Amino acid sequence: MGVRVVAAGDGRELYVFTYNQGMRGKDLLDELKELGLSGHVQINGERMTRSFPLCDGAVCVFVEERPQDSTWFLRHNTLPSSASTLSNSNPLMKTHLGTDDPIYDLSRTSASAAPLVLAAPPFADYVQGLKSHVLDALDWNFVGRTVQEMSPFLDTEDTRKLSFYRILQGYLLAKFPATVIQVTPSTPGPNADIKIEVLIRGAWILVCLVEVKPEVGLNGEPCVQVMNAYAKATIRSRSRYQWQFFCSCFPVLIVELAGPNIRVGGACHFDKPAHEPFTPFLHMLKFLRDDRHLGILSKALASISLAIGSLVRFYDRVGTAAAAQGAAARTRDASVNWPHHAALQKSSGATVVQLERRFSASQLALMQVGRAQQLVFHIKRPGGAQRVVKFCQRYGKEVHRLWHEAGYAPSFQHQLLQDGDWMVIDMECLAEGDGWRPLHALDPRLAVIGDADANMYRLNASEWDACKRAVRLALRNVQQMHSTTVHGDMRRQNILWNVDGRVAFVDFDWAGISGRDCYPLFINPVNVWPPGVTGAAVMLSQHDVQLLDLELGP
Numbered sequence: 001m002g003v004r005v006v007a008a009g010d011g012r013e014l015y016v017f018t019y020n021q022g023m024r025g026k027d028l029l030d031e032l033k034e035l036g037l038s039g040h041v042q043i044n045g046e047r048m049t050r051s052f053p054l055c056d057g058a059v060c061v062f063v064e065e066r067p068q069d070s071t072w073f074l075r076h077n078t079l080p081s082s083a084s085t086l087s088n089s090n091p092l093m094k095t096h097l098g099t100d101d102p103i104y105d106l107s108r109t110s111a112s113a114a115p116l117v118l119a120a121p122p123f124a125d126y127v128q129g130l131k132s133h134v135l136d137a138l139d140w141n142f143v144g145r146t147v148q149e150m151s152p153f154l155d156t157e158d159t160r161k162l163s164f165y166r167i168l169q170g171y172l173l174a175k176f177p178a179t180v181i182q183v184t185p186s187t188p189g190p191n192a193d194i195k196i197e198v199l200i201r202g203a204w205i206l207v208c209l210v211e212v213k214p215e216v217g218l219n220g221e222p223c224v225q226v227m228n229a230y231a232k233a234t235i236r237s238r239s240r241y242q243w244q245f246f247c248s249c250f251p252v253l254i255v256e257l258a259g260p261n262i263r264v265g266g267a268c269h270f271d272k273p274a275h276e277p278f279t280p281f282l283h284m285l286k287f288l289r290d291d292r293h294l295g296i297l298s299k300a301l302a303s304i305s306l307a308i309g310s311l312v313r314f315y316d317r318v319g320t321a322a323a324a325q326g327a328a329a330r331t332r333d334a335s336v337n338w339p340h341h342a343a344l345q346k347s348s349g350a351t352v353v354q355l356e357r358r359f360s361a362s363q364l365a366l367m368q369v370g371r372a373q374q375l376v377f378h379i380k381r382p383g384g385a386q387r388v389v390k391f392c393q394r395y396g397k398e399v400h401r402l403w404h405e406a407g408y409a410p411s412f413q414h415q416l417l418q419d420g421d422w423m424v425i426d427m428e429c430l431a432e433g434d435g436w437r438p439l440h441a442l443d444p445r446l447a448v449i450g451d452a453d454a455n456m457y458r459l460n461a462s463e464w465d466a467c468k469r470a471v472r473l474a475l476r477n478v479q480q481m482h483s484t485t486v487h488g489d490m491r492r493q494n495i496l497w498n499v500d501g502r503v504a505f506v507d508f509d510w511a512g513i514s515g516r517d518c519y520p521l522f523i524n525p526v527n528v529w530p531p532g533v534t535g536a537a538v539m540l541s542q543h544d545v546q547l548l549d550l551e552l553g554p
Contacts, residue, residue, distance in 0.1 A: 001057040003028060005041070008063045019056040026050035028060065039064040072272045073238075076103060076231060083228035087220030097224065104227045105274035112274030113373060116266045117422065118339035118391055120251035122310035123266045124418045127278055129303030130296075139302035142171040146301060151260045151286040157219055161185060161193045161212040164257060168194065168210070175305045179312055192229040196253075198312050201319040205244055206233055207311040208253040208304070209267075215259035216281075222256040227267065227275050230254070234269045241330050243322035244315060245269070249336045251314070253307050260284045264300055270337045321347075339391050341417070341424055342377050351380040378429065386429035393421055394520070396511025399485045408478045409505050427506070435499040439492035442467055445553070467497050468552045474503035475548060479541060486514050486539040490547040491527065514541040 002016045003023070017023075017031060025048045028041060041048040042061040079096060080086050086093060096103045105112040117124045135143070145167050154160045162185060169183040180199035186192060194210035211226035213219050230252055237245035244250060249268040254275060256263045262284060265277035282297045335343040338354065346352040355376040375391040395414065403409040410428035417424060430436040440446060441457045444464050448454040459467060475490070487494075488510030496504045510519060521535045530546035 003054055003056070004059045005032070005062050006059060008042070008061050014062055019054070023054045024050065025052035025054065028054065032062065072103075073235065076235065079103060079228070083225045084220050086228065087222075087224040093221065093224060103272065104224075104231065105270075105272060106223065106227070107276060112268070112276065113270035113337040114339050114375065115391075115422070116251070116268055116274065116276040117278075118341070118375070118417070119249050119268050119270075119337075120266065120314070121340055121418065122251060122253075122307050122314050123276075123278070125310040126253070126264070126266070126303050126307035127421070128418055129306040130279065130299050133299050133303050133306055135298055135302045138171065138174050139305070140298070142167065142305075143298045143301050146262075147284045147286050147297075150257070150262070150284045153259075154214060157193075157212060157214040160214055160257070160259075164210070164212060165194050168196075172196065172305060172308065176309065176312075192226050195229075196308065198308075198315070200312065200315050201323070203242065203244070203319070205315045206237075206252055207308050207315070208255065209233075210255040210257060213256075213258040216261060217258075222258055223254075223275060223277075226254055226256060227273055230267045230275075231269075231273045234273060243319060246330055246332045247322045247325070247336070248315070248318045251311065253304065253311065255304065256281075262297075262300070264304060337373075338377070339375065341391070342379075342389065345377075345379050345381075345389070349382045353378045386431055388427045388429050390425045390427070391417075391422055392425065392509055393423070394509055395423060395425055396488070396508040399482075399487070399511035399513075400508040402482045402485060403478055403487075403505060403508075406478050406481050408474050408503060409508070430496050430498075430504055430506075436496045436504070437498070439467070439471070439495045439497060439551070442497060443492060470501055471495055471497065471503050471552065472548065474505075475544060478505075479544070483541065484514050485511065486517070486541050487511050487544050488519065488539055490544045490551065492551050510539070512539055514539060 002019050004013060005015045005017070005028070006013050015032075017028060020027075025041070028048075029050060032039075032041070040063050042063060043052065043058065048060065080092065086096065097106060098109055100109060102108075102110055113119075117127050146164070149163050149167060150160070154163070165183065165185045172181055172183060176198075181196065182198075182204070183194065183196050185194055192209035193212040194208075195206060196208035196210075197204040197206050199205075209226050209229055211222040211229070213222050233252070234245060234250055237250065249270060252267050254265045254267050256265075258281070260283055261281040262279075263277055263281045264279050265275060267273055267275050279300045282293075282300055284297065334354075335346050335352070338346075338352075342352055342354075355374050355378060377389045379387045379389055381387070397414055400409055400412060404411055410430050412425055412427040414426070415424050416422075437457045441454075442459045442464065444458050444461060446454075447458050479485075487505055487508065489507060490505075494505060494507040496506060498504075512518075515538060517539050519533065519535060519537050519539055523529070523533070523535050528550055530543050530550065532540065533543055533547070
């Protein structure tokens with residue numbers, strides 16, 4: 001007969017456990033926990049204890065206890081019930097979206113946990129498609145019909161929405177004949193105008209949301225409205241314990257259509273929903289003959305199907321992994337917030353730790369980075385090897401190589417990621433266990449009263465003087481060997497000193513050639529820089545010496 005467990009409220013059968021002689025409440029509760037069910041069990045109207053003796057044929061009632069909502073889910077409940085109310089009110093948008101900690105990360109006042117092209121491979125596929133996608137006959141037909149029907153003035157928003165819905169539905173059904181896909185126009189309520197779902201492992205998975213406006217500036221801000229719809233989709237998925245939310249960053253393609261203008265981007269849910277546009281608004285004016293623009297527009301439109309196909313494959317892999325995890329798939333791991341490459345390292349058995357900036361919230365806002373987390377990870381692989389992995393779009397690979405060959409920088413490898421704009425720098429880890437210390441941990445002027453951890457490696461005055469001499473000598477030596485190179489960011493945190501006297505420079509993100517290459521447009525205004533060092537200024541080798549003097553002092 002076994003021990004039956006039924007759900008409180010509707011009485012549906014959840015599980016039947018094989019009865020074993022001597023079975024007690026703890027055995028049943030532990031089994032339920034293994035299944036990912038959180039709550040308590042009642043029997044005969046009373047809460048069952050762990051020591052309660054069970055008998056064959058017993059019927060137990062499971063009362064689910066859902067985890068308390070995170071701060072974001074509670075905050076989202078404070079939004080106006082209608083998305084159009086928010087998107088039509090500048091004061092409301094500023095209140096909810098214009099702070100350092102907005103409801104949605106729109107890259108206006110805050111930064112998402114990771115660039116979306118790094119977090120979700122399908123988004124990288126879309127961006128790559130913007131550069132190199134070769135259109136087929138179906139693609140060209142989709143582009144032609146979209147331009148033809150979206151260019152004119154239409155009477156209402158519904159007219160534009162239904163026209164684009166018919167074009168998009170026919171295109172996707174033709175592109176994916178072997179995929180169960182549904183394209184649905186919205187019903188009244190807080191929904192996007194069009195949603196696209198695919199059937200994967202028995203579940204309908206949201207892969208795309210489309211927000212339509214009759215013309216630019218009419219009926220609200222499309223990005224805000226579609227992100228409201230996306231946020232509500234994540235809330236539904238989470239409340240239903242769906243694997244697509246708990247086992248991924250829940251990537252969804254976002255399309256905004258305002259009159260004859262279209263923009264394509266993506267959304268992910270990290271600690272909150274984040275949106276990133278992959279294109280600007282592109283016009284679809286059929287009587288404006290511009291082959292260059294048509295080339296850009298055609299790739300942007302045709303790459304929608306490219307991204308949806310990639311999302312189907314992505315969610316199929318996620319669903320397979322979730323099935324293997326069982327109950328663990330009901331818990332969201334921190335790695336869903338990471339670049340996909342770093343998350344893969346963890347899934348392969350490595351210990352992965354994301355590094356953080358040590359600045360206040362106001363300093364982070366001034367620095368225009370928005371978050372303490374960096375795109376830098378310490379990785380300890382199963383064999384014991386330790387590496388530092390960072391993700392960047394600019395890196396002075398040649399300067400790093402020259403300084404490494406001179407003995408003043410760690411070894412490294414690099415690879416371009418699939419969209420070609422981001423690279424992974426996989427660097428030798430100069431670890432504390434091997435005697436390496438960052439200069440900011442050694443500088444006695446930075447001692448923190450009462451903080452033993454912060455002061456663990458502080459040098460006394462004479463030791464600090466010796467350390468400074470070694471660092472200045474190292475920079476002088478490498479500049480004599482490679483006089484045209486510039487590190488560009490000679491701050492203490494980018495310099496390591498070893499107890500045996502060796503010196504190493506790290507973080508060659510800005511490095512380049514003196515008199516030729518330039519600093520980034522945005523540099524940290526919290527730091528004191530030498531004269532001439534400003535955003536987009538030409539880099540000079542003497543800047544390294546000047547900044548080092550500022551950092552080390554006399």
